[in-house]
Amino acid sequence: MKIAVVLGTRPEIIKMAPIIDEIVNRDIELCLIHTGQHYDKEMSDNFFRDLEIPAPDYNINVGSGSHGKQTGLMMRGIEEVLMDEKPDIVLVQGDTNAVLAGAIVASKLHIAVGHVEAGLRSFDMTMPEEVNRRVCDVTSSMYFIPTEESAINLLAEGYSRKNLIITGNTVVDACFRHLEIAKKRGFEEESLADLDIDNMDNILTLTMHRAENVDDKTRVTNIISALKELSDMNIIFPIHPRTKKTLQDFGLFDELNSLDHIHIIKPIGYLDFLQLTSKSTLILTDSGGLQEEAITLDVPALTLRYNTERPETVTAGGNILVGSDKDVILENANKILNDEEFAQKMKNAVNPYGQGDAAEKTVDAIQEFYDGGLLNIEAPEDIMTSFERKMALINEDVTVKDFEEKNNALIHMVFDGEKMRFPSDELNLKEMCVTYDEFQ
Numbered sequence: 001m002k003i004a005v006v007l008g009t010r011p012e013i014i015k016m017a018p019i020i021d022e023i024v025n026r027d028i029e030l031c032l033i034h035t036g037q038h039y040d041k042e043m044s045d046n047f048f049r050d051l052e053i054p055a056p057d058y059n060i061n062v063g064s065g066s067h068g069k070q071t072g073l074m075m076r077g078i079e080e081v082l083m084d085e086k087p088d089i090v091l092v093q094g095d096t097n098a099v100l101a102g103a104i105v106a107s108k109l110h111i112a113v114g115h116v117e118a119g120l121r122s123f124d125m126t127m128p129e130e131v132n133r134r135v136c137d138v139t140s141s142m143y144f145i146p147t148e149e150s151a152i153n154l155l156a157e158g159y160s161r162k163n164l165i166i167t168g169n170t171v172v173d174a175c176f177r178h179l180e181i182a183k184k185r186g187f188e189e190e191s192l193a194d195l196d197i198d199n200m201d202n203i204l205t206l207t208m209h210r211a212e213n214v215d216d217k218t219r220v221t222n223i224i225s226a227l228k229e230l231s232d233m234n235i236i237f238p239i240h241p242r243t244k245k246t247l248q249d250f251g252l253f254d255e256l257n258s259l260d261h262i263h264i265i266k267p268i269g270y271l272d273f274l275q276l277t278s279k280s281t282l283i284l285t286d287s288g289g290l291q292e293e294a295i296t297l298d299v300p301a302l303t304l305r306y307n308t309e310r311p312e313t314v315t316a317g318g319n320i321l322v323g324s325d326k327d328v329i330l331e332n333a334n335k336i337l338n339d340e341e342f343a344q345k346m347k348n349a350v351n352p353y354g355q356g357d358a359a360e361k362t363v364d365a366i367q368e369f370y371d372g373g374l375l376n377i378e379a380p381e382d383i384m385t386s387f388e389r390k391m392a393l394i395n396e397d398v399t400v401k402d403f404e405e406k407n408n409a410l411i412h413m414v415f416d417g418e419k420m421r422f423p424s425d426e427l428n429l430k431e432m433c434v435t436y437d438e439f440q
């Protein structure tokens, strides 16, 4: 079996690293394709180093540009590689332009697409990431899904349960594997060593790069005015290149950089960043990955967004959405800083993203699909069967698998009282309501 992995940005490298490890350790053939969307050493090479993954076999070097140009160049480059390499499956991760490009190209070449971190929805189509993840899901054959909630998003859109695999999120694998290594190694980045982070209290780690925040002068100005008032905190701000550029363009960078309690540093490596976040009192971010890492590392998070495709972190109690509203940011930050009971409750929020075995579950499932011939994407030769869409209230003890076998059916949705459940094979359906297709 040959697995191709397409990645292009910092979070994809981090979240695919545990899967790449798993592929290499099982001696499965790997073809690693970097789109080159992130190209600075601090945004790319340092993560291959810190996470100890092999260098890419191909780099398409697309660089920065508009969405159309970037995606188009990626598609051209990925297509050439895939036509040559002919992998059994192409894995893409998350919601970047690499996901869009990789998924469209592979599916048109009739190569199976596996979407890692599938099923997330912000329900905000103004976000480029929402477009990317939805389009990718339409073209995928296997879905590696972090939580039951995200799996239910896909069921609600009509995807077959047979292709949905709840794995947890590989961000937990990466965190667990690397935090102890990081702590033993200590800080490497000079800017952090100079700040003596080990002996610093009241650390607030800040990251922001989301287009809807940093490209909008009003929003970014509001966020900065809140930061100025958080002068009891030591704000460490490893700045994303996009953010540095827009703050400079808006004429906001120099003033922010001159404040004593705000330390703007360049983006830092993963091992340094893990140490920094795990020592933080509070994380303020608009990053997707950081919302997940915060709850994994038991650090309260305030998210600088009006919606999130990670609502589990909010319902679990570890994350609060504060938008870019100065008063809401300050009110919640001060509550976390001054109300110990409140802060403790946030820290104790249960991590919804699994036990750190997402990569293992992902590669297990790929192997199973491969062995069962399910990665072969071929035009069907069976004449299409007709089916009826039905609903039933189940009175007897019967599992999903048994119900489907008995009725020649495929279950879509399961309602346990008011709560929707994911129809895993072994779920007992007694007293639950189901919708299903019954084949003739």
Ligand code: UD1
Pocket: 009, 010, 011, 037, 038, 039, 040, 043, 064, 065, 095, 096, 097, 098, 128, 129, 209, 211, 240, 241, 242, 243, 245, 288
């Ligand atoms: C991209 C992803 C976003 C993800 C983020 C992770 C898309 C649509 N966006 O956003 O989902 O959360 O990566 O960080 O795929 N730049 C550099 N050096 C680099 C990379 C970028 O200077 O190595 C600067 C360039 O000015 C560039 C800007 O950052 O124009 C934005 O980069 P781009 O890759 O287009 O989007 P991100 O904001 O990084």
Ligand code: UDP
Pocket: 010, 011, 014, 207, 209, 238, 239, 266, 267, 268, 269, 270, 271, 273, 274, 286, 287, 288, 289, 290, 293
């Ligand atoms: N990160 C890092 N160094 C930094 C900032 C972030 O290693 O200076 C890591 C962080 O641990 C997380 C990932 O980068 O795993 C998040 O990436 P980003 O915020 O760029 O993208 P998103 O997750 O929003 O797509």
